Amino acid sequence: MRPGLVILLMLLxxxxxxxxxxxxxxxxxxxxxxxxxxxxxxxxxxxxxxxTYTDRDGRFVAPRIAPGNYVVEVVMPxxxxxxxxxxxxxxxxxxVESVTVELAPTDYLIALSDDPGQxxxxxxxxxxxxxxxxxxxxxxxxxxxxxxLEDDPFAEDPSPTDEARKVVEARDPDDLxxxxxxxxxxxxxxxxxxxxxxxxxxxxxPDLLVMLFEGPPGFRQVFLDGRALxxxxxxxxxxxxxxxxxxxxxxxxxTGFDVRGRIGDYPRSEKMRLTERYTRTExxxxxxxxxxxxxxxxxxxxxxxxxxxxxxxxxxxEFVCENNVWVQAGx
Amino acid sequence: xxxxxxxxxxxxxxxxxxxxxxxLAIAAAGFGFSPATAHHSFSAVFDIDQPFxxxxxxxxxxxxxxxxxxxxxxxxxxxxxxAWAFELGSPNALVRRGWSHRTLNAGDxxxxxxxxxRNGSLRGAVLSVTLPSGESLFGAQRPIR
Numbered sequence: 020m021r022p023g024l025v026i027l028l029m030l031l032x033x034x035x036x037x038x039x040x041x042x043x044x045x046x047x048x049x050x051x052x053x054x055x056x057x058x059x060x061x062x063x064x065x066x067x068x069x070x071t072y073t074d075r076d077g078r079f080v081a082p083r084i085a086p087g088n089y090v091v092e093v094v095m096p097x098x099x100x101x102x103x104x105x106x107x108x109x110x111x112x113x114x115v116e117s118v119t120v121e122l123a124p125t126d127y128l129i130a131l132s133d134d135p136g137q138x139x140x141x142x143x144x145x146x147x148x149x150x151x152x153x154x155x156x157x158x159x160x161x162x163x164x165x166x167x168l169e170d171d172p173f174a175e176d177p178s179p180t181d182e183a184r185k186v187v188e189a190r191d192p193d194d195l196x197x198x199x200x201x202x203x204x205x206x207x208x209x210x211x212x213x214x215x216x217x218x219x220x221x222x223x224x225p226d227l228l229v230m231l232f233e234g235p236p237g238f239r240q241v242f243l244d245g246r247a248l249x250x251x252x253x254x255x256x257x258x259x260x261x262x263x264x265x266x267x268x269x270x271x272x273x274t275g276f277d278v279r280g281r282i283g284d285y286p287r288s289e290k291m292r293l294t295e296r297y298t299r300t301e302x303x304x305x306x307x308x309x310x311x312x313x314x315x316x317x318x319x320x321x322x323x324x325x326x327x328x329x330x331x332x333x334x335x336x337e338f339v340c341e342n343n344v345w346v347q348a349g350x
Numbered sequence: 351x352x353x354x355x356x357x358x359x360x361x362x363x364x365x366x367x368x369x370x371x372x373x374l375a376i377a378a379a380g381f382g383f384s385p386a387t388a389h390h391s392f393s394a395v396f397d398i399d400q401p402f403x404x405x406x407x408x409x410x411x412x413x414x415x416x417x418x419x420x421x422x423x424x425x426x427x428x429x430x431x432x433a434w435a436f437e438l439g440s441p442n443a444l445v446r447r448g449w450s451h452r453t454l455n456a457g458d459x460x461x462x463x464x465x466x467x468r469n470g471s472l473r474g475a476v477l478s479v480t481l482p483s484g485e486s487l488f489g490a491q492r493p494i495r
Contacts, residue, residue, distance in 0.1 A: 140445050336441075342417065343417070
């Protein structure tokens with residue numbers, strides 16, 4: 020849900036004199052401020068949900084919220100810190116509540132530099148954005164550029180059907196011969212990735228949007244020329260995609276997925292359909308709502324709010340997946 | 351600061367209490383890393399409860415995706431030599447943190463800390479490397495001592 024809409028919902032039934040706010044600071048175990056930490060402030064009764072990021076001083080604000088009880092959550096990208104969920108805080112009318120969130124170090128075992136989410140965070144922190152406005156392609160916002168993907172840190176898990184759940188329960192989690200990554204097979208949309216930050220070079224032309232990236236198969240193409248989705252598509256790990264514009268938002272529909280791919284941990288069915296909505300909300304950010312609808316595997320659509328951050332100084336680096344030694348060694 | 355901060359500045363009577371929240375995070379059930387970027391778990395192969403710190407000589411480096419592997423001859427207490435294999439992240443990630451394919455070379459005497467393979471083989475997931483220069487390179491976790 021877009022922050023602006025969330026704020027509107029919070030204000031309904033709450034006059035400006037009644038609204039409070041909750042602000043805070045996120046620090047690491049050394050007491051240093053954490054930049055770009057994803058923060059969620061949600062009402063304990065589930066009727067409000069505000070999301071933001073910390074600034075360079077580690078600070079965040081959830082402004083103009085109705086009096087009530089709220090929980091602060093911080094989920095950093097994998098894998099330096101543990102997810103954080105605070106105890107409920109009471110915000111009164113016209114109150115400004117302050118909190119300090121101290122992140123705890125991870126207890127998740129990773130090898131040196133095998134933390135793509137954390138590295139993406141570092142790329143964002145060191146980027147230099149030029150002082151430019153967003154260009155236009157055929158009078159639409161130009162999506163071209165080098166982007167790094169940030170997943171929805173607060174996404175709900177998919178809701179599988181009983182059959183899909185049984186497939187997952189039957190798998191041996193230690194059997195890496197069934198692990199798509201270990202087999203160098205593509206990961207999930209919108210951009211597959213695993214060992215590296217999910218970087219993608221978007222090349223936006225009037226009739227085609229090409230997304231180049233480092234993991235297999237290395238590219239996606241979204242046709243913008245008005246063609247329909249194929250009636251009998253050749254199964255593809257990343258499906259077949261067409262896009263249409265709704266104002267300045269690009270709506271991408273995809274079908275024809277190879278059922279060997281996954282939805283999270285769950286299997287896909289031939290009925291899987293993907294809808295993505297891309298909006299370049301500022302020069303350095305592309306927001307994405309992604310909806311996976313698969314009546315063969317899910318009881319309801321799986322919705323996530325992701326975004327891409329522009330990292331113009333970063334190049335793509337060739338990634339040929341060849342030596343997953345665990346699998347080769349029969350582990 | 352996010353765009354909404356301006357709305358809150360100095361606009362209302364303030365009743366302010368500073369609350370220092372608990373240090374340790376609570377990993378609530380079903381509240382973990384998003385499946386979309388779920389990564390294979392090293393815990394399936396390596397055991398954080400079997401830490402090691404070893405010194406030896408690099409014999410070979412495989413600078414390949416999705417994981418760099420390097421091999422080290424370690425002299426043990428009885429004078430024998432054990433041939434260990436160590437795993438790092440992707441070259442694409444290491445390069446973005448200042449490594450190159452020349453950071454480790456055959457013949458380098460190094461110290462490695464990490465977690466050993468669960469099956470007891472001479473393999474480990476690396477948490478830190480100390481180079482011949484004395485420089486130590488760490489990952490997200492500090493070395494286990």
